Amino acid sequence: MGATIRDVAREAGVSPATVSRVYNDSAPVREETRKRVLATAKRLRYVPNGTARSLSINKTHVLGFVLPEPHREFFSEIIRGIDETAHQAGYNMLVSSTHNRLENTHAALRVLRGRVDGLIVMSPHHEADLLMESLSPRTPVAFIMTAVGETPYDAFQVDNEGGGYEATRHLLEQGHRRIAIIKGPDDNLDTRERLAGYREALREAGVQADPSWELSGAFTRESGIAAAERLLELDPRPTAVFAMNDYMAFGALGAFQMAGLNVPGDVALVGFDDIMSAQYVNPPLSSIRVSSAELGRRVTQRLLDLVGRGSGLPDDPLRIKMATQLVVRDSSQISASG
Amino acid sequence: MGATIRDVAREAGVSPATVSRVYNDSAPVREETRKRVLATAKRLRYVPNGTARSLSINKTHVLGFVLPEPHREFFSEIIRGIDETAHQAGYNMLVSSTHNRLENTHAALRVLRGRVDGLIVMSPHHEADLLMESLSPRTPVAFIMTAVGETPYDAFQVDNEGGGYEATRHLLEQGHRRIAIIKGPDDNLDTRERLAGYREALREAGVQADPSWELSGAFTRESGIAAAERLLELDPRPTAVFAMNDYMAFGALGAFQMAGLNVPGDVALVGFDDIMSAQYVNPPLSSIRVSSAELGRRVTQRLLDLVGRGSGLPDDPLRIKMATQLVVRDSSQISASG
DNA sequence: TTTACAGATGAAACCGGTTTCATTGCCATT
DNA sequence: AATGGCAATGAAACCGGTTTCATCTGTAAA
Structure with missing residues (x-):
């Protein structure tokens, strides 16, 4: 000993x-x-002994973070914001990943109970009220990109609908009318919201949405390739594609080029997330930028406030939507076509 | 309550x-x-209450991970391997970042003491023996990419020297003789090892190493640009460049193209790490692949063994070097030049 | 000189679990 | 009927800190 x-x-x-x-x-x-x-x-x-000290003073100086996977670029940007803010306040970060499995999420929450002063939960596939039974009423919780409904928790979201709208609107402005979309999993909150933005933009422009142009993907490069291949078989073929994340856009880009199509000449392409690689692909990918690190910072700041206040639930739960920003590059601009 | x-x-x-x-x-x-x-x-x-339980059974089911920054792609791949393995064994991950500051590392280690069953430390800028005073002799520790010297801890490294050798050898085989290198910070272990590999390959090929072709960078895109600009002023100009990571290679690539040079026609380029973007840039970047996730898995597996065994220090400390793999793409192959 | 109070320290309770050890009751065996 | 052994449970100690409260000492104020 x-x-x-x-x-x-x-x-x-x-x-x-x-x-x-x-x-x-x-x-x-x-x-x-x-x-x-x-x-x-x-x-x-x-x-x-830190554990003994924590037990005694009833404070751990640890924030828990439950998320699907820690390594995707988008998540890891959020982690960066959280880490930065937590670190400054003298807090550490306990990370637990769930792979989008509800039972894993429950398990993670239970493990974290009593070990953390506050909790950040990202659960894009499952709604917050499904998780309540594993949440201590005494531990402050903030949700990221999770459907919180009427639950009394703080919620931070990306303005997915706005982003989907922006992306589609941009393609419409380039003169496109046959605009396909490559979606994420259908039970995913981001998917549903971005889809709503897409449809809204089309409706507003008087373009009839066509269900056969709404392809399902899985947020992976491979699923982007598969979706693009299905699109290639359509007649008439869409002249523009909005992929719900950059990985799928990369996949589609490769598939289109493999099929001898020119991007953006034959088909324009817009992604979502604006990950680092987006600026390096050929042609550089237009995308919807999300301030992920900023999101991480804000949610952490809020959580630290709650922790400091010592109250479990906020009096007035926040509903924050982080605005997105369209970044136009060559993949969607006909003028820059080669 | x-x-x-x-x-x-x-x-x-x-x-x-x-x-x-x-x-x-x-x-x-x-x-x-x-x-x-x-x-x-x-x-x-x-x-x-998890804390009370931990105190009582003297086990936290948490592994601590101390690293420079959690969000860089390379690190986040390692995290993925760690997370995967730890998760399977019912362990959680407590992450603390240090930004390469020695005092932060000490602070992190002290915070983690008594809160974790085992510790993974990545400290590329500071040697393990500097950290010993903040390490409990009872908590198993494994180091990643850290100069451990004779300390009695397990050490997992990337075979940086081999990777540097491979990259340089490849350029030599393409007929290059004037091969520059863009380094990381000089006090960084990875830098020193990769540099050694570079020099060894040159020496073996009978090429005289020239100090003015060894440029210092900071593992960032910006430093890659700066280094490339300095290279452009040299006379004779190098015909090939080995950048010690992909970010710097991207920067150099941009700078070369901006200056009207053709890559690989006028100057061949090889990076290190083989991050995802490497395959998407134009031309696709040759790079040295490191099995980071595998590294994370192996170190975690070993740590869990030690934890299970209940002994603090291993009887026979490991010295593992993970082999690298050269991935040749268009940025370094004259035949594929455009 | 007595009183008052601040500084320095120790004894013991406490945080919320786990675990050892003892006790009780019941059933099977001889 | 006496004995042995197991299932079920409680009392109390324990994990390693912190904190309250009491005690003691020394010095300044009355």
């Missing part, structure tokens, strides 16, 4: 209380005593 | 011990009693 506070106290000829005071500056300690305690601690290689 | 085990015990008319047994299946409990306890717990919205 490592040395405990009692070992140090005994060896230094003081009480555990005094050792604690030395480590926390929580009360005056005679300079000579302090030195003796620290010397003894060093000799015994004593380091306070 | 949330309900505690004693609240549940009192309400259900049993002892805390019995409630504990119900939750842990650690001893037989009469079916009727079990039901009563669970019903009471549900009514009181009782959930066991």
